[in-house]
Amino acid sequence: LLKDMDKVEETSKDIIKFTAEKLSVDDVSQLVTSPLCGAISLFVGTTRNNFEGKKVISLEYEAYLPMAENEIRKICSDIRQKWPVKHIAVFHRLGLVPVSEASIIIAVSSAHRAASLEAVTYAIDTLKARVPIWKKELYEESSSSWKRNKECFWATNS
Template identity: 55%
Template sequence: MFTAEDKFYIEVTGDALDVMKYINHVADPAAGAISTFSGVTRNNFQGKSVIKLEYEAYTPMALKKLEELAHDLARKWNICKVSIAHRVGTVHVGEPSVIIAVSSAHRGESLEAVHWAIDELKASVPIWKKEFFEDGSTWKENPESRRLLQAHPGPGEAAPAVPCKR
């Protein structure tokens, strides 16, 4: 349930995502802009027909990272409210797997915040995607997620220095 006092709404869910739910959450009388990003399953990837995607998450850590991301947005931009939702489980072609909604007084802040948020989400939140094609399946690595892997090496491995992207 959403309340007017909630500045952030964070969700990792197996349920279908409805973009209007998240837009309604960030609506605010002080906001002149609401910007959204919806990541939707497309029907092809590099010439292969995509049947579906399946997402897995380490949910407690994913929620923590998404909450940190929302707080970072509020520190970096003058925003009113933020909603971030990511789906887990099966996501069929045409369905959204991630929605980010940000409201602000002016469009510049919300547009920049949404753009930054999706890049940061892909780089830092422990959610993994398996792509199913007509001829098989594969786990997908986001190039952005290499930063997460480098920051958390396996046992006995040293983490290399990784410059921050700004």
């Protein structure tokens, strides 16, 4: 039976999720694990406690979900054309994300490390440039400010 299991070709998966729940690196990593792969690369973006000298308490994320999911699917498709990867998972948190918690986890599995490492870098860079997700920083002194990604294609160079 085990010999037959080795012959089963595993279908590649793209797993995309937006959630208000706390993200788990272990759970996302498990989703891309495959016996065919010797590498899993992860990018975990977390809330830091400062921005330009202000103390940040938390971040708040909003997304235009239909377009955001569609853009991430395109990014997964781009990755598959560029690198021989197996599974891709992109989880993004919405709503309030306290300091030190993950706002995004991207995981990619591949037979060898170069493909998964390059794919994860491409995924986060491209996501920040193309995906309609907005971030609001909440500061200790009770002010807040919406941020745009400097990488966005719709950002002007003013």
